[in-house]
Amino acid sequence: MTTPVAVIGCGLIGRAWTIVFARAGCPVRLWDAAPEVLESIPGRLRAMCDEAGEDPAILDRVTTHASMAEALDGALWVQENGPEKLDIKRAIYAELDRLASPETILASSSSALVSSQFAEGLAGRGRILVAHPVNPPHVVPVVELCPSPDTTPETMDRAETLMREVRQVPVRMTAEIDGFVLNRLQAVLLAESLRLVESGIVTAEGVDDTLRHGLARRWVLLGALETINLNAPGGVADYLDRYGPTMARLSDGAARGEAFTPGVAAKLAATLPAPARVAELSAKRDRDLTALSNFLKTLS
Amino acid sequence: MTTPVAVIGCGLIGRAWTIVFARAGCPVRLWDAAPEVLESIPGRLRAMCDEAGEDPAILDRVTTHASMAEALDGALWVQENGPEKLDIKRAIYAELDRLASPETILASSSSALVSSQFAEGLAGRGRILVAHPVNPPHVVPVVELCPSPDTTPETMDRAETLMREVRQVPVRMTAEIDGFVLNRLQAVLLAESLRLVESGIVTAEGVDDTLRHGLARRWVLLGALETINLNAPGGVADYLDRYGPTMARLSDGAARGEAFTPGVAAKLAATLPAPARVAELSAKRDRDLTALSNFLKTLS
Numbered sequence: 294m295t296t297p298v299a300v301i302g303c304g305l306i307g308r309a310w311t312i313v314f315a316r317a318g319c320p321v322r323l324w325d326a327a328p329e330v331l332e333s334i335p336g337r338l339r340a341m342c343d344e345a346g347e348d349p350a351i352l353d354r355v356t357t358h359a360s361m362a363e364a365l366d367g368a369l370w371v372q373e374n375g376p377e378k379l380d381i382k383r384a385i386y387a388e389l390d391r392l393a394s395p396e397t398i399l400a401s402s403s404s405a406l407v408s409s410q411f412a413e414g415l416a417g418r419g420r421i422l423v424a425h426p427v428n429p430p431h432v433v434p435v436v437e438l439c440p441s442p443d444t445t446p447e448t449m450d451r452a453e454t455l456m457r458e459v460r461q462v463p464v465r466m467t468a469e470i471d472g473f474v475l476n477r478l479q480a481v482l483l484a485e486s487l488r489l490v491e492s493g494i495v496t497a498e499g500v501d502d503t504l505r506h507g508l509a510r511r512w513v514l515l516g517a518l519e520t521i522n523l524n525a526p527g528g529v530a531d532y533l534d535r536y537g538p539t540m541a542r543l544s545d546g547a548a549r550g551e552a553f554t555p556g557v558a559a560k561l562a563a564t565l566p567a568p569a570r571v572a573e574l575s576a577k578r579d580r581d582l583t584a585l586s587n588f589l590k591t592l593s
Numbered sequence: 594m595t596t597p598v599a600v601i602g603c604g605l606i607g608r609a610w611t612i613v614f615a616r617a618g619c620p621v622r623l624w625d626a627a628p629e630v631l632e633s634i635p636g637r638l639r640a641m642c643d644e645a646g647e648d649p650a651i652l653d654r655v656t657t658h659a660s661m662a663e664a665l666d667g668a669l670w671v672q673e674n675g676p677e678k679l680d681i682k683r684a685i686y687a688e689l690d691r692l693a694s695p696e697t698i699l700a701s702s703s704s705a706l707v708s709s710q711f712a713e714g715l716a717g718r719g720r721i722l723v724a725h726p727v728n729p730p731h732v733v734p735v736v737e738l739c740p741s742p743d744t745t746p747e748t749m750d751r752a753e754t755l756m757r758e759v760r761q762v763p764v765r766m767t768a769e770i771d772g773f774v775l776n777r778l779q780a781v782l783l784a785e786s787l788r789l790v791e792s793g794i795v796t797a798e799g800v801d802d803t804l805r806h807g808l809a810r811r812w813v814l815l816g817a818l819e820t821i822n823l824n825a826p827g828g829v830a831d832y833l834d835r836y837g838p839t840m841a842r843l844s845d846g847a848a849r850g851e852a853f854t855p856g857v858a859a860k861l862a863a864t865l866p867a868p869a870r871v872a873e874l875s876a877k878r879d880r881d882l883t884a885l886s887n888f889l890k891t892l893s
Binding site for chain 2: 405427428433434435437462464465466467468470471472474475476477478479480481482483484485486489490493494495496497498499500501502503504505506507508509510511512513514515516517518519521522523524525526527528529530531533534537538539540541542543544545546547548549550551552553555557558559561562565566567568571574575578581582584585586588589591592
């Protein structure tokens with residue numbers, strides 16, 4: 294893999310993407326609007342390699358650049374990680390589309406905005422898409438590829454190919470939808486979890502135990518649909534025959550947006566680890582995610 | 594752990610419970626209404642130990658009995674795994690309550706029925722609860738403990754203690770709710786997944802990849818609530834402040850019971866592994882769950 298990549302916006306997500314591309318062999322050209330962010334990059338990337346057990350020699354492929362135009366020079370893929378504000382995104386994409394050579398794909402890490410919102414009206418809107426990672430992408434491989442109505446199929450094909458080449462797992466969508474797939478699944482599960490805790494039926498720890506020592510063990514191996522495919526002798530159709538009505542009844546009774554009340558925050562904060570521990574526990578989470586990723590590779 | 598246990602109903606779940614109790618040191622007394630099931634038990638248990646890497650010597654603690662009364666003799670915990678039919682459950686519990694000594698706890702593996710439905714009116718209703726496992730419990734440790742309004746707090750305390758002693762992870766609920774916790778969480782996530790596949794926005798494989806290579810990696814380590822607690826610098830309250838409105842909007846737009854249509858079954862069956870492979874893939878799943886369980890123990 295030697296596709297040259299530009300990473301535009303070098304916060305946490307931009308740096309993690311840099312590791313993804315560099316370890317796969319791509320030359321990676323970095324730019325950030327804040328010069329102090331750009332200056333601190335080499336040290337931060339070395340620390341990330343250290344923590345994730347990546348060979349720091351991969352960073353020889355990484356260069357930093359004083360302007361967006363210079364970073365884009367020769368790049369065939371742009372991974373943009375700017376702020377999730379529509380006016381800023383629009384300004385960035387107008388600039389990217391003007392400066393990048395016509396065959397270059399422009400991919401946004403956006404989670405809150407869909408690309409039609411910032412690609413509309415641009416000459417190169419056919420080469421713009423969202424490539425939404427899970428943070429941090431160098432330890433969690435899934436990437437949602439979401440087109441706008443203007444994104445060309447060729448752009449989607451090239452995006453899917455590149456993501457596989459850099460050893461991520463692309464999930465290709467066919468149309469824009471608010472929240473893509475991942476956050477839609479997360480939202481419904483959170484709503485029901487919050488309601489169960491708010492009602493006092495179970496503690497926050499009880500909800501988390503149900504996932505980490507139960508449901509999520511199957512989902513991390515099989516996903517939710519392959520899981521039910523194995524939960525009835527005749528596969529998924531048999532499952533839906535047997536359990537569909539029960540699952541439908543439970544869904545009909547499930548919590549919705551009203552579960553995200555300010556009141557539930559206090560109840561959760563009372564038992565979850567304190568904010569002062571967030572940094573330490575996030576570092577442990579990333580170490581554990583790396584170990585989990587390595588473990589999962591041993592299974593197939 | 595030497596609490597004597599009776600396992601009533603020796604299908605797949607009853608046998609897996611037998612391994613759980615026996616490997617923790619409990620004498621386990623088995624009974625099943627079908628004599629041919631009981632006869633085949635020793636061979637099946639040896640095969641399960643083999644597959645799960647358990648020492649077959651634990652089976653020295655397991656005995657089979659010709660009558661329910663004999664199996665109950667001396668047991669302090671009964672794990673019942675009968676069919677999920679209300680009239681059968683009622684008949685079993687009337688019998689169990691009549692035969693078991695008064696200090697014995699009667700726990701049902703039921704997933705579809707709550708215990709008030711079959712404990713109502715019985716003299717010993719205070720000692721009856723649901724202890725709902727994930728199949729198979731010897732490789733997936735979570736157990737939902739759900740009381741009826743009549744279940745005594747002492748019964749719940751003893752149930753929680755015993756489950757910890759046999760190295761399962763009890764999730765203690767305070768009240769009956771349809772589907773308990775696990776199937777409620779599963780139902781909402783399935784509904785949204787089915788709708789996304791039905792609409793053609795993403796394939797079944799795409800939904801499963803989003804979970805196994807993304808969301809579920811965090812959930813299997815942290816659960817859903819500890820996950821969001823680390824997704825904002827100020828912890829869960831900060832997270833709900835920042836992302837609560839988005840998550841509420843996504844939940845409000847989520848699919849419900851209507852997603853469980855017969856039509857979606859054909860679409861799923863077209864891409865998921867064929868029913869002929871269910872047995873083979875289930876065996877692989879259980880091997881992988883065992884390996885995952887061992888891996889997760891190395892993390893903390």
